[in-house]
Amino acid sequence: MNTQVSKNNFKEGISLTERVTAKSSSLPILASILLCAKKSSLEIIGTDLEIGVRYRVLANAQDEGNIAVPAKSLSSFISIISGDQVFLETKGEGLVVKSGGFETKLKTLSAEEFPIIPSLKGDEKVVSMSARELCDGISQVVGFAGTMQAHPELSGVYFSFSGEELRVASTDIFRLAERIIILPKKIAEEANFILPQKAAKELLSLFGDRDGDVFLHISSTQITCEYNKEKDPLVPHIQLVSRVMEGEFPAYGSHIPTTGKASFRMSKEDALSHFRAAGIFAGKSNEVRLVIRPKKGDISVLAQNTETGESSSRFQGEGEGEELRVSFNWKFLVDGLSQIKTEHVDMLCSSEEGPTLLRPVGAKNFFYLIAPLRA
C-alpha cells in the first residue's frame, strides 16, 4: 500500500484503536492494528475479540492494500513526530512511515491473520440519538458496574429502550445508578441488553466529544455503535462493535423506595465536603455515621478511627420525617453525589438498614441507590 493521510486524523485513529488492542499469547496479532488503504480512505481497525473498533478517514492512496502493524510502537512514534501529513508505504516486510523530517520502518504482520470485525447484517434494530447525550448518560452510571465473577450480568451497563426513553443502569449490589435519556423519536419495539463495562467506557472515549448522532444497531448477540452513518468525508466514520453480556439484569424497579423514615434536601457541595472530611477519619470499613435530624434541619457526620482520630461536623438542609442514624461507606456516598449535576440533592432514607435514594433536585432523569453499612 501507499497512501497519504492527515496526521491529526491518523493520530486520533491510532490512539482510539490502540485502546482496544490486547496482549494475547495465543493470538499475538491482537497487539496490532490493521491499516486498510482504499482509494480515498484509510481504515484503522483494532480488536481484542470482545470489542472491535473501526475508524475511517479521508486519505489519498496511490496503491490500495492492507497491513497489520504493532500498535504500541506506531502510536508512540506518531505522538512524537512533527508534520501535517503522514505518508505510509509498504516496503518488503515493513511499513515506512514518513512525516515532517521523520522516517521510520515498522515491522508488520500479514493482514490475512488479523481477525475480521463482525459487520452489520442489516436485520438489527436501529436506534439513533445524540452522541453527546448518550455518552453523558452512560458516564453517569458506568462506574457502578460490579466485578463479581458470580454475577457476570452485573458487570456491564444495562440498556433498556422503551417508548421515548432509554434507561441506562448499573449496579454492584451495594449501589445502583440509573439515568434516563430521552430519545429523539419513539421507538417501535422495546429492546434491552447488557453492554460490557469496557465497551461502555470505549464508547465514551470514541463518541463523547462528537457532534451529531450515533446509531445503535442491536442484535441478540452483538451491538454496533456507528458514528457518521452517512459517511460524510469531512468527519471520521467510526464503528464500535461489542458482544452483549449473557444473563438478565435484575428487575430493580420495584426496589426503589418511594417513602422512608427520613428525607433531606441539601446542597451537593456541602454534603460532598462534609463526607470527604469525615472520610479522612473513617476506619478500614470507610464508615461514616450520619445523624439526620429533619426537625432541626441538619445532618451530623461522624467518623472515628483508632489511628487518625475522629471527626464530627454538621450541615444544614431541609428535612422531613423522624431522626435517623445510619452509616455508610463514605466513598459510595461521594461516588454517587459526584454524578449528580444539580446544585441541590434530595436524600430519602428508607430505614437504618434499608436503601437510601439520592436524586438531583429539579431533574428527574437520574437516581442513585445505596445500601448502608450494618448499624
Next chain:
Amino acid sequence: MTKEELWQTVLSQLQFKISPANFATWLKNTHVLTKGDGSVVISVPNNFSKEWLENKYHKTILQILRSTDDSIKEAFYTVERSQPTQDPYHPLNSMGQSSSPQDSGDQLELQGVRIHKATNLNPRYVFDNFIVGPFNELAHAAAWAIVQNPGTIYNPLFVYGGVGLGKTHLLQATGNEINKEAPEKKIRYISSERFTSEVVTGIRNHTINAFRALYRDVDVLIIDDIQFLAGKEKTQEELFHTFNALHEKGKQVIFSSDRPPKAIPALEERLRSRFEGGMIADISLPDFETRMAILKVKTQERGSPVSDEICDYIASNIHRNVRELEGALNKIIAFWRLHNREPSLPDMKAMLKSVINNPNRQVTPKKILEAVSEFYDIKEKEMIASSRKREIVRPRQIAMYLFRQELKSSFPFIGKKFGGKDHTTAMYAFERISKEAQGSEMFQDELSLIRQRIYGG
C-alpha cells in the same frame, strides 16, 4: 454418525491444516448444533469466530463435512447465547469474590439485585448456613428429601413455625439447592402477598390466563407465609386450581405458614385438606445448645469471636427467636469495631439490658387478648362479650387458660375481665383447655404458637 462424531472428525482433520494458535482461538467452544436436510448448523461462541470461520475456513470445513457425509450440501454458523459456565448459586462463587473497594461484611446489599429473576430466590439462603437442631430437624430432613427427589415423596411440604425461626431460610435454601442439582427445573418462589397481588393484577388487566400459565408451568412452586391468604377467597381459589394442576403432574409444592393448616382462619376446607395431604413439619424454638451453636457460628463468620461465657449468657437470656439472637450479635460486632476487643460479661449485660428487660416483653392481659384474637381472627370485643358462638367460646377459653398460666391471675379476676363472668366459668375453661392440651400434641403446638405471639411482641 452423530453430530458430535461428525464435528470431531472435522476438528481432527482441520487441526493439521491451520496453525495451532488459530485452531485454539477460532475453534474453541464450537459444536454442531443441528444436522439434517443436507445442511449443518455450527454453533460458535461469538461473532468474531463466526466471521472468521465464514470467511477463512468455510471451504475447508465444508470439504471435510462432504467427504465425511456426502448428503451434506451446506454449512451455516450461528452464535449461540450460552449459559454462564459459572454457577451463581454455588456458595463459593458468591463469597469473597467481590473486589469492591471494601469487603468488611458490614456493607449491606441492595435488596432485589441479587435475587434471581426467573426463580425469585435469594442465593444468600443456602443449606450450608442453616443450623440444624432438634427443633427443626424434621423440617430440614423433609426439605433435603425433596431436594433429592422433588415431587415424589412429600408433596406438598408444609412447614410452619413462629417468626424469626428460619422458615424462609429453609424454603429458599431448598429452592436454591434444587436449582443447583437440577438447573433445568423451573423453580418459583413467591410470598403469598405477592401471589395475591398478582391474582388481583391478573383479574384487573384480564391477564389471568397468563398468570395461570406461568404458575402451572413450574416444576417447583414455593409459597411463603401462606397464612396471609386467610379470607382472600379468589386467591385461594386460584391457588387451589394451581395446586391441583401441579400436584397432578407430580410437581413439587412447598408452603410455609406461622401456624398449622388447621389453625389458619378463613381458609377453605378443600385447600386446608390439601395442605394436610403431604408432609407437615414444624420448626419450634431453638433449644439452648442450638442457640449456643448459632452464636458461635455467626460470631466466627463475622470475625468477632466471643468467649463461651458470653455465648452462654446470651443464649440463656434470649430464647424467643433467632432474629433477636442476631440483634445481640450485631451489638457484639459493633463493640468489637469500636473498642477492638472482646466485650466482657458486664459490658454484654449493659448492652443487652434493653433487649432482655424490654417492657414490651412483659406479659399483660391486653397482650394475651390481642394475641388470641389475632390468631383466631376474631374481634377482641367479641371475646369479652357474652356470645355463646362456638368460634368465640373456644378462643375465649384459651385466653382464660393463658391468663391463668402466664399471668397467674386469680379465677375471679379472669371472670371479671371477660365481661363479668363467674369464677367457676374461668375454672371450667382452664381445666378443659389443660386437659385438651395434655391429650393432643397438635393443640399444644397451637398454644405454643400463640405464646410466641404474646412474647414475640
